[in-house]
Amino acid sequence: MxxxxxxxxxxxxxxxxxxxxxxxxxxxxxxxxxxxxxxxxxxxxxxxxxxxxxxxxxxxxxxxxxxxxxxxxxxxxxxxxxxxxxxxxxxxxxxxxxxxxxxxxxxxxxxxxxxxxxxxxxxxxxxxxxxxxxxxxxxxxxxxxxxxxxxxxxxxxxxxxxxxxxxxxxxxxxxxxxxxxxxxxxxxxxxxxxxxxxxxxxxxxxxxxxxxxxxxxxxxxxxxxxxxxxxxVRRAPIKPGVYRNVTGNEATALGLVAASAVSGLPLWLGSYPITPASEILHEISKHKNFGVKTFQAEDEIAAMGSAIGAAFVGMLATTTTSGPGVALKSEAIGLAVMTELPVVVVNVQRGGPSTGLPTKTEQADLLQALYGRNGECPVPVLAAATPGDCFKMAYEACRLAVKYMTPVFLLTDGYLANGSEPWRVPPTSELEKFAAPALPPLAEFQPYKRDPETLARPWATPGAKGYEHRIGGIEKADVTGNVSYDPDNHERMVRLRAAKVAKIAQDIPPTEVLGARTGDVLLVGWGGTYGAITAAVQEMQKAGRKVSAVHLRHLNPLPPDLGEILAGFKHVVVPELNMGQLLKVLRAKYLVPAKGINKIKGRPFMVSEIVAGVDAVLKGGN
Amino acid sequence: MDDHDHNFDTLPAAGPALTMKDFKSDQMVRWCPGCGDFAILSSVQKILPALGVPREKTVFVSGIGCSSRFPYYMNTYGFHSIHGRAPTLATAIKCARPDLQVWVVTGDGDGLSIGGNHLIHALRKNADLKILLFNNRIYGLTKGQYSPTSEFGKKTKSSPMGTIDEPLNPLAIALASEATFVARAVDTDLPFLGEILTKAGKHKGSAFVEILQNCAVFNDGSWDEVAGKAVRDEKMLRLEHGKPMLFGKEGRQGVRLKNGFEPEVVAVDPANPPKDLLVHDAKAKTPTLAHLLAQMHEPMPHGVFRDVSKPTLDQLMEEQIAAAKSKPADLQALLRGAETWTVAA
Incomplete structure (x- = not known):
């Protein structure tokens, strides 16, 4: 030739x-x-x-x-x-x-x-x-x-x-x-x-x-x-619209930039390079024309500290990392809880513990997100289901953080981060509008005086004359925010912080059930296992089995209608790429004898593994 | 002489003149009787009005330790953060909002032990922060353990047989990190402390001030050997830019170099001073002289070691954003990306 x-x-x-x-x-x-x-x-x-x-x-x-x-x-x-x-x-x-x-x-x-x-x-x-x-x-x-x-x-x-x-x-x-x-x-x-x-x-x-x-x-x-x-392979019947391919990390980055553009709050991303999250930092660094400020910090702690500082002065503050990074940020996340500042923490989960399997996927940081801090330290936790869904959930994490004045976790994983799918580009008109809540008149301002609807405290930022105040990690007196060691005040504040996070349930849409609302088996999943669980359930339904599924995007608080849905099934089965973390949460909260399908190989579920897992549960195994 | 030639265009114009009282908060100051922190607090409150920055544009950030209670006593915006991390919050506060004046208050444990990494990076990035490190060579808030600046062999609660580790030199760290303003002052010499704080306040870039401070409870007389009133004049050397290095009663002692690099003390006849005395140059581009001075203990130099001008982190960040804005911020175009296809209805 x-x-x-x-x-x-x-x-x-x-x-x-x-x-x-x-x-x-x-x-x-x-x-x-x-x-x-x-x-x-x-x-x-x-x-x-x-x-x-x-x-x-x-x-x-x-x-x-x-x-x-x-x-x-x-x-x-x-x-x-x-x-x-x-x-x-x-x-x-x-x-x-x-x-x-x-x-x-x-x-x-x-x-x-x-x-x-x-x-x-x-x-x-x-x-x-x-x-x-x-x-x-x-x-x-x-x-x-x-x-x-x-x-x-x-x-x-x-x-x-x-x-x-x-x-x-x-x-x-x-x-x-x-x-x-x-x-x-x-x-x-x-x-x-x-x-x-x-x-x-x-x-x-x-x-x-x-x-x-x-x-x-x-x-x-x-x-x-x-x-x-x-x-x-013929064209697939796809919802009309403009499409592109997107990876989970790209979609997360776009979600954060979009939340900033729509809310008018300039975006701050403080981050330290870590696999498999670094692409979010790379992507956002390219969009300085949107006024975003990216800060490659000296370490994970500094990345989180910078986000808290940026939130204090009125930016839409975010930090992106993976599990080991979250471990390092944990004390500072507690500070954001105490000072009630909006910060979005993205954890692109990878195999652990320790350095673990940096390039492989796992869902073993759910309990870390829910509980991995000192003290009673509630943080809302969201999880994306598909690469494209990372956009929606990153956007939602920002909206909730600002509305409720709280740090918010977004969990994605290595599989979602690097995997791609065709994504219908949302017209910007479809994005839910949100903005920083209005500052109360000076005469009514107290740093910890809450909005009765959301229990959020006001977000008074430097530059606002007359609103000068001091916050910090020491327990706050209710309303005034002054330092307080009073025992009754401490209990009241611990309960208030928990009640505020629980209020987010009012923002959770009704849970979608794939299949009938009653039946033999309900699969409850969260995060990147969505595709495998859905495909397995569709296969079992075609075979005439009474199997349904729900996929959770809100892990804290849980959807208010979840308990009622669980009650409609003989068996609740929870497939997870961990040893049963959501399983523990569901058993504790709803007192249901749920069973797990668990895989810890650093790889996503195969559809056949979920079908086999359901069979095993029904046969009394596991 | 004010030898600062920086521009202050990011600082807001002064409103009605403020006084020291305007910077005091309504919170009771809770330090031990005799603590050096009282003097530093009142010194800061005293010099702030003259800087012309309104209260609402002033932010104090601290970590954990006795000194870190500082923000509660200032009627400005303030953030009492967590141990060692104040520079991380403060760097972002300044970069996010270049219109603010940002102060960091830290101590020898907070700034040099648990937060050492953050301190060096804030300095090397030339974050426009005024960092005050109160150095009392002891952990006070945890009741008396040795700190990273405690003298070798010091007996404390956690070192009953004496420490076995060498102390850090805060100024050497700051200089090695290429801080653009580096100074030392003493809590008992208030007029000079005020002068140094004012210069730090006016500096544009990372300003680091080590303040030798007494802990009356756990390390009383922390710096008496050099900064005690009785010995101060003989044991401390006040640095002044462009002036020969003289100290002692009526300036009867001076410092010159022997063997090229080694400072030596010589007797001086004020009527006929020797020509080879070291002349201080805080503006030198390279911090070589400042390093040499930072290593001296007898006499111990105080004053401004280094004062140079470089673009600050927040300025550079704003410049990149301004350059990037030549491309329109079209969200819909961003979401579409480079390659799209349309699925028709």
Missing amino acids: TETPTQVPPKTQTIEEVESAVIRFAGDSGDGIQLTGTQFSTATAFAGNDLATFPDYPAEIRAPAGTLAGVSGFQIQFSSHEVLTPGDAPDVLVAMNPAALKTNAKNVKKGGLIVVNKDAFNSANLKKAGYEASPLEDASLSDWRVIPVELTRLTRQALEGLGLSPTETERCKNFFALGMMYWLYDRPLDATRRWIETKFAKKPKFAEANKRALDAGHVYAETAELFGCHYR
């Missing part, structure tokens, strides 16, 4: 229609797997499918090449109907080296397709992956249809004459693989071509190289008749 055609030849091979598909790209953490996956997601969104993604990468930036520890993965499910999860088992695995094959092959559907980069199967790589002999040459992969492709050699050929070094050429092979997958699933190439042109605007040689690799892969898949046929 001396010249790569840029025109895609007419399609001659058969097209088979499928409802949905799951593809997993896997390779070294330096192979550009995340980029390949993101590009495939964009193309899939443009093809009109619903989708969900699961980027899964090691904590090391560049783990030793070719090793099992260094394997980075990106899974996507797309469909002509609603997609709730990235899929349990891939239909297609693209493995860039033996290690990627070894760690992922067993999860591929029996009879599924495995495309491997044959050129990477040399003895050194095989040894690093722990293969005694090449799996391409024995029967060990007989459960699947394996297609070895000389990815490295073919990419090199396609880029001949561009004057690229061998390393530079090697870096383009992910686009060759991407081009093959675009042909296999009939995806449009133009969005990726546009992305390449923008990305390499100042390096036309690389732009040309990547476009050539992409096109060459596409053409090769067709002309070499590798796959026999290719697939079409």
Whole structure:
């Protein structure tokens, strides 16, 4: 091949229609797997499918090449109907080296397709992956249809004459693989071509190289008749509107900026870099034209302290972190509770305890958010259910913080943070208006004199003449806010702070039940398990089982109608990626004999695990 | 001589003249009888009217410790935060609202032990804060444990056999953190304390003032060996920008350098002073001389060690925002992002 055609030849091979598909790209953490996956997601969104993604990468930036520890993965499910999860088992695995094959092959559907980069199967790589002999040459992969492709050699050929070094050429092979997958699933190439042109605007040689690799892969898949046929996934019936792809971290950032823009309160983000939350800081740092002030603090404590300071002087104050960071911020969160200042604390949860699994997902910080502070220290807790839902819940966290003058936790997790889905861009007119409550007239002002509706104290900020006052972490006298060690006052203030947070229940919308309001089993979930639980419940309902589900976005206070809903079912089952934290809360509050489905592997639930978990509960297991 | 040449354009114009009384709150001052904090409080209340910043634009932030009760006694906005963290709140307060004048009151334990990290970062960022560190070399509020500035070997409740760790030098820390204003004063020398506080108040940038302060209950005579009234003139060296370093009765002693870097005390005949005395330069770009002075104990220098001008954190933050605003703040466009597609009805 001396010249790569840029025109895609007419399609001659058969097209088979499928409802949905799951593809997993896997390779070294330096192979550009995340980029390949993101590009495939964009193309899939443009093809009109619903989708969900699961980027899964090691904590090391560049783990030793070719090793099992260094394997980075990106899974996507797309469909002509609603997609709730990235899929349990891939239909297609693209493995860039033996290690990627070894760690992922067993999860591929029996009879599924495995495309491997044959050129990477040399003895050194095989040894690093722990293969005694090449799996391409024995029967060990007989459960699947394996297609070895000389990815490295073919990419090199396609880029001949561009004057690229061998390393530079090697870096383009992910686009060759991407081009093959675009042909296999009939995806449009133009969005990726546009992305390449923008990305390499100042390096036309690389732009040309990547476009050539992409096109060459596409053409090769067709002309070499590798796959026999290719697939079409029809457009999904989606609510009309303007759509984009969004990750949970992007959506959280946008929610915070939107809350600032709508309320007119300038945004403050004090943050310290931590996986998997840093992208929120990166994203918001780009939007200084909205008057946002981002502050990369010297540590987690300073990030929280800065947010409290910013809240004191009238900004919409936020801090973003993960569990270890929340542990460090906890004393300061207590200060925000005591001084009753609005601060939104976002915890993008990851596997714990301690450093734990920085890049893996878990839901084990719920009890930390609810109780992890000294003293009686109530903080409202919200949780997002999907990547796009992070926008709505971040916005809601800001609204509640300001309305009730309180710190608010927003829990997301690594799975939501990095996963993406098509998101209907809300017209700004749909965003609920809110603003700082009006300052009472000076004659009526007392720092801790509360609004009877919300029990919020007034937010008098420096610059307001005559309203000068002092606040701090020592117990406050009711109304005046002066220092008080009076025993009766302390009990009154502890109860007032609790009552104020409990009042937020009046802002919680009626709980939606997926399915009938009475039945055999109610699944109660929260956070990023929404997709897997919903898909499992839909599957069980189709099988005629009396199973329903509710998904909580408000963990403190809980929705006021939840007790009544729980009472309508014989069994309450709580699937969580922890050892049963919401389970404990529900048992304690509602005295129901709820059972848990628990997974603590740093990975999201598979739909089949939830179905099996329900079966086990009904059989008296667990 | 006021050698400050900063502009005050972010400070509001003075309203009707305020007096010391206007800055006193209605709260009873609760420090032990004989505490050095009383003198510092009244000194601050005394110098504030002349700075011309209205009460409602003045904020005092503190951490935890005896000194940190300070904000309660000021009739301004105030925040008594948590142990060691005052610089974190204060930095944000100033950056969020550049129109405010922000003071931080801290102690040797609060500022140099639990909050050491925050202190150095507030200083290196040139956050426009006036940081007063009351140094009494003891933990008072927890009733008498040694602090990070306690002398080596000091016997306290938590070190009955004497401490086995060397003390920190607060000024060396401030200078190493590139604070743009660094000074030392003593709680018993009120006129000079007032002068230093005024200069700190007028400085634009991170101002750090170590105030040698007595704890009458747990470390009485905290600084008597250098700052006691009887020995002060002989044991302390008052720094004045551009002037030769003279001290002692009638300036009969001076400081010069030997072997290049080592300060030495020499006798001075005031009628015929030696030409090689060290001349103080608080404006030097590099803090080399200030470092050298910060290491001296006999005599112990006080006054302004360093006073230089650099852009402040809040200014730089505002400049970036102003530059970014060349792009319109269109929320709908932001939410749409770079790539969208439309699903038709």
